[in-house]
Amino acid sequence: MDPQNLTHVSKFLLLGLSEDPGLQPLLFGMFLSMYLVTVLGNLLFILAISSDLHLHTPMYFFLSNLSLADIGFTSATIPKVLMDIHTHHRIISYVNCLLQLSFFSFFGCMDNLLLTVMAYDRYVAICHPLHYPVIMNPNLCGLLVLVSFFLSLLESQLHCLMVSQLTFCMKVEIPHFFCDPSQLINLACSDTITKNILVYFIGAIFAGAPVSAILFSYTRIVSSILRVPSLGGKYKAFSTCGSHLLIVCLFYGTGVGVYLSSAVSPSLRTGARASVMYSIVTPMLNPFIYSLRNRDIKRAMQRLLSRPA
Template sequence: MGRVMMGHHSFLVPQHGDSPVHCPGYTEPQNLTHASEFFLMSLSDDLELQSLLFGLFLSMYLVTVLGNLLIILAVSSDSHLHTPMYFFLSNLSLADIGFTSTTIPKMIVDLQTHSRVIAYGDCLTQMSFFMLFGCLDSLLLTVMAYDRFVAICHPLHYLVIVNQRLCGLLVLVSFFMSLLVSQMHNSVVLQLTYFKDVKISHFFCDPSQLLNLACSDTFTNNIVMYFVGAISGFLPISGIFFSYYKIVSSILRVPSSGRKYKAFSTCGSHLSVVCLFYGTGLRVYLSSTVSLSPRKCAGASVVYTVVTPMLNPFIYSLRNRDIKRAMQKLLSKTT
C-alpha cells in the first residue's frame, strides 16, 4: 500500500497484491481510502463577495460572543439574578458561545485566506463539538421550559422543587447526555474507512456529509445516526411541548387578565428563543432534503449556527427588565 499526493490531500493507493475498493454506485473499482484532508465548500466563489462576507461574519461572531458574555457577567455579578431561571440562562449563553465557535472562526479564516482545507482530525473535532453544543442548547432549552412550568403551575413549591442542587444536576445531566450523543456520532464516522471524494458540500464538517462521501455500505451507520438524532431531538421537543401545554392550561384558569399577562410575559423570552432555535433548525433540515443546491442548504445553516446564537442575548435583554438593570450596573462599574 503506497501513499500518493494529489493537490492538498493524500490517498493510500493499493499496490501489488492489494484488492481495489468497490464503491457503491461506481462501476469501476476506486483506489481511494482514508483521506488526510477534506475541502469545505465556500459560501461564494466571488472574491469581492468573500471579503464582504468576512467582515459580516466577523462582526456577527464578535457580537455573539460579547453579547453572551455580557449575559453571563450580568447574571454572576448581580445577586438578584442568582435564581434558577438566570442560572440556566447563563449556561445557555455559554453553550451558544461554544456552538458558534466551533464553525464560524474556521469559516472566517477560510474567507480571509481563500483556503478551504481542513485536516481529517480537525474535521472530526469540529463535528464532535458542534454536536455537543448543539445538543446542549436543545437540552438546556428543555430544562428552562421545565423551570417555567414549575414556576407557573406550582409557584408555592417552586423554591423547594427547583433548588440549587437540582439546577446543578440538570445542567450536568444535559452536558453528559450531549457528550454521549456527540461521541456516538463520532464513533459512527470513525468506522468509515474509504471515501470516494474529499469535497464536503458544507462550510463545516457535518456527519451526514461524511456519510454521503463514504465509499462503503453506510445503511447501518445511517440508521444509528438517524436514531440517535431522532431521540436527541424528539425528547427535548416533547418536553418543551408538554411543559407549555401545562403552562397554558394553568394560565387559562387564572381569572385575572393582569395575572395572565404577567404569567405569559415570564415565558415570552424563552418561547421566542425556542421558536427561533427549532424554527431555523427545521428549515435547515427541510432545505437539506428538498433543495438541490448545497449552497442554499449552507445559507440556511448560517441562520442556524450564527444568527440564532447572536439574537438570544438581545431577546432576553430587551424583554427582561432585570437583565437590563444588571447590564446597566455592570457597564457603570466598568466605566
C-alpha cells in the same frame, strides 16, 4: 465504485457558502461581526447575571449556561470559516474535521438540552409556584446542567464514532462551511444505510425527546395560564416564558428548516446557507431577546456598564 478508489482520506475541502471571489470580503465581514456580537453579547449577559445577587435564581443560572454553550457553539465553526476566507485555504484535515464535528455536536446538543431544562423550570414556576423554591433547589439545578453536559458529550462522541467508521473517496468536497455530519454521511462512498438509520435514531433520542418534553411543558403552561381569572395575571404569567418560547421557535424552527430545505432543494448549498440561522444568528440573538424583554436584566446591564473602571 471500485474498492481501489476508496481510502481513508486525510483531508477535506470545505466549499463554504460561495466560491465567488467578489463575495469573500462581504462574507468575512458578516461572519466576523456576527461572531464578535455573539461572544461579547453573551459574555456581557453572563457578567450582568453573575454581578447581580437578585439574578441568582434557577432561570438565570440556566440562562448563563445557555450563553456559555452559545459561545462554544459558534466558536466551533466561525474561527475556521474566517481563517479559510482570509487565507483562501479551505482545506481541513481529517482529524480536525472530526474535532470540529464533535464540538459542534456537543454544544448544539447542550443548547438543545438546556432549552428543555428551561422549559421545565418555566413549567414548575407557572404550574406549581408555591413549590417552586423547594423543587428548583440549587442541587437539582446543578444536577440538571451536569446531566445535560454528559448527555451532550455522549451524543457528540456517537456522531464522531459513526463518521470515523465511514470510507470516503479520494477527493471529498463538502458543500458546507463546516464538517456537518449529515453532509459527511451523504458523501461517503461506503454503504451508509445503517449509519443513516443510526443518525435518525440518535436524533430521535437527543432531539425528539427534548422537543416532546418542551411541547408537553408548554401544553401544561398554556392550560394553567388560561385558568388565571384576570387578564393582567395571564399577561404576567405568559411574559415569564415569552422569551424562552421565542428562542425555542428560532432554534428548532431554523434547524428543522435546514433539513427540510436540504431534502426538497436539489442545491447542496441550500442547507449550508440555511444553517447560518440556527448555528450563528440564533446564538447571537439570544442575549438580546432576554435583555429586551426583561427589566431585571436591563437594570443589571446598566449597573454593570455604569461601574467605574
